[in-house]
Amino acid sequence: MRATLAALCIASMLVAGCASVGAREGEMPGGIALDGLAVADHLSDTTHEVLSMLAIQGDCEREAAACARAVIETPGTVREATRLLAAADLLHRGSQRGVRPVQLALDCARHTERYLFAENLEGRKSALDARSQLALRLHDACTSKLVNEVPFDRAEPIRWRWRTDDARFPRADVQRVVLAAGVRTQGLRTRQVDDGLGVAAVAIGQAKGMPMFPPQPFALAINVRYVRDATGESLEVTDASSHQRIDTALGRVDLARDTTAAYALSAALFDEELNAWGGLRRPEAMVTSELRLLAPIDAEKTPLVLVHGFASSPVAWANFANEVLGDPELADRYQVWLARYWTGPPLLANRYALARGIGTLRDAHVSGGGDPSLVIVGHSMGGVLARLLVTDPGMALWNATFAKPPGALGVSPEDEALAQEVFLFKPVPDIDTVVFISTPHGGSEAADGVVARLLRGLVESSAQAIGLLKRIATGAPDAIQPALQPVFAAGGPNSLDTLSPRNPVHRAARGLPIVPGVEAWSLIGIVDPDHPERGDGVVPLESQAWPGAKEVRIRGDHHLQAEPATVAALKRILLDRLARMPPRTGPRE
Structure with missing residues (x-):
């Protein structure tokens, strides 16, 4: 028991940077922000001025609806646009007091919609005028009440x-x-919000499976706005995964969206399925690797596959994913795909499952008209997996594992076929960029250290993920290389075994080059600039380096993927890649 507690206490030295993202839903505040300004909790100066000019201050001591009607109907020199604004202001205040809130909010939305969209409205100001800005804020506040x-x-x-x-x-x-305004997030450095017309909201549910969205929980960014057209009145919902603008009488206006609220709620849903330690202890939840999407597959965007490391989860990418989603240029051209896998099995078992998962989603992406190109970013052990996706092992990994050639293992035809799929794989096609972050290409002595030995007790047997290794050890032990026979007989290697610098399969993989046509980057953690050879404190500099990869050295420990400098470097890499890509045929609205 003491050993287990010790392992848990100091495991942060070895794991891939566990992160925690929280999201708490609550009541939306009374106002709504636009450009950092919120609707005040009192009537505007414009409204007081209108009441004075129409000499109806005394009449307006009654309830809000009657007062608003008086503002619209009382004869006087006040122009229509100003009347609409004052009436909407009164109706909004009334809706906040809880007296017929839906009807008052609806009337408010009608008045502000006319201010924003009616042609040739008398007295309407320009888009930058304070009254027009108030009209936008009131429109969104009243729409939020309806939502x-x-x-x-x-x-x-x-x-x-x-x-x-x-x-x-x-x-x-x-x-x-x-x-979205009622969602309180934790664990994220920034809130990615586009202020504008309509209400930023989040649609939450459980996808049951559709051509462009596999079965999974979801929390999707949407925009909801009040619309009045030839078909009547409605609350119109649009997908807010990309930045959008619409025409108004004031000119082109952004639609409001809050990608951080949607992402934080998504991360919380994913973490319920598999937290970091669940990736070690819950094989029944993670029999195969999967990919989690933050929105349905978008054929106009390049998939950006993020692969977490040992004892971690997709939440490890919290701040990077959040910034990609909130950056208009990146969000418009990249779509985040989050690898979600059980980190206990050996690397080749997870490489096999991850490649199949990527292939399934990429086929759907291409069938929808998308370009097959992919970008892969891996942290720690996830970087090793990313590298194995873009290498052709030939016979190297087979020969490092087995003493007999393919077809001669002496196992069932099914197991023979599976062994060949796992060890004689081909690189995943169309990956054009791969980024390694604090990746132990040469292994890590930590995988053989005291902490790792304690953690092995927490890692479930990899035979529960693929029974192949144990079946071969039991049915055909002479087919396994002598150095690996004890490990196979015990149920096969786990992920820590395969990260050891002394593991023959890991050494063989270290010598495999990346296939031509793939641009490789290494983001290398340096915990002590005076002793760069120590690397990030877990993976030494020599092990993090990869021949031919472009290097960026960043001050930080093994949790490097969370560093602001790392996020900035990743964004530069993605933007530089876009600069080399052919331009899109037309603008996306």
Whole structure:
């Protein structure tokens, strides 16, 4: 027991940088922000001015709806745009007091919609004028009230209309909609928000499987705005995974979105499925590697596959993924795919499963019209997996493992075929960029140290992931290289065994070159600039280096993927890649 506790206490020296992202839902505040400004908790100066000019201050001591009608109907010199703004202001305050909030919010949205979209409206100011800005803020505040009060699966008193692609967006699987402004996040350095028209919200549900979205939990960024057109009134939902703008009477206006709220809720859902230690102790939850998407497959974007490391989870990429989603240029051209795998089995077992998962999603991506190109980023042990995706082993790994040639192992035809798939693989095609972060290409002595020996007690037998190794050890022990026979007989190697510098399979893999046409980068952690040879404190400099890769040395320990300098370097790499790509045929709105 003491040994186990000791392992847990100091395991952060070895694991791939566990991260925690929290998301707590709550009530949305009374106002809504636009360009950092919120609707005030009192009537605007414009509204007081209108009440004075129309001499109805005394009449407006009554309830908000009657006062708003008086503002619209009382004769006087106040122009229509200003009346609409004052009436909306009164209705918004009334809705906040809880007296007929839906009807008051709906009337408010109607008035502000006319201010923002009606042609030739008398008295309307320019887009930068304070009154026009107030109209935008009031419109969004009243729309947010409707989103809060009218369930998305109801049609009264206003219907919801989903302007989403049914082939890409899991509309039928949405279980609830929450306001992004009511989501409180933890563990993220920045909040990626586009202020603008409409309400930033999150659609939450469980995808049951569709051509462009595999079965998984989801929390997707959406925009909800009040719309009045020839078909009537509605709360119109659009996919907010990319930056969008629309035409108004004030000119082109951004649609509001909050990618951080959606990402934080997604990360919390993923972490419920598999947390870092679950990746070691829960084989029943992770029999095979999978990929988790933050949005349905988008054929117009390049998949950016992020592979976490030992005893970690997709949440390890929290701050990098959050910044990619919030950067208009990157979010418009890249789509994050998060590797999710059980980190106990040996590297080749996870490489086999990860390659199959990538292949399945890439086929869907290409069938939807997407370019087959991929970018892979791996941290720690995930970097080794990333490298194995872009190498052709020939016979090197087979010969390092087996004493007999393919076809002569003496096992069942099924196991023979599986062994050849695992050890005689081909590189995943169309990966054009690979980035290694604090990656132990040459292994790490930590994999043979005291902590690693204690952690081995927490790692479930890899035979539960692929029974192949134990079956070969039991049925055909002479087919295994003598140096590996004891490990195979004990149930096969686990991931720590295969990270040892003395493991013959790891040494053979170290000598495999990356296939031509792949640009490789090594982001190398240096914990002590005076002694760079120590590397990140877990993986020495020599082990992190890869021949031919472009190097970026970053001050930091083995949790390097979370460093701001690492995030900045990754963004530069992705932007530089875009600069080399042919331009897209047309703008995306």
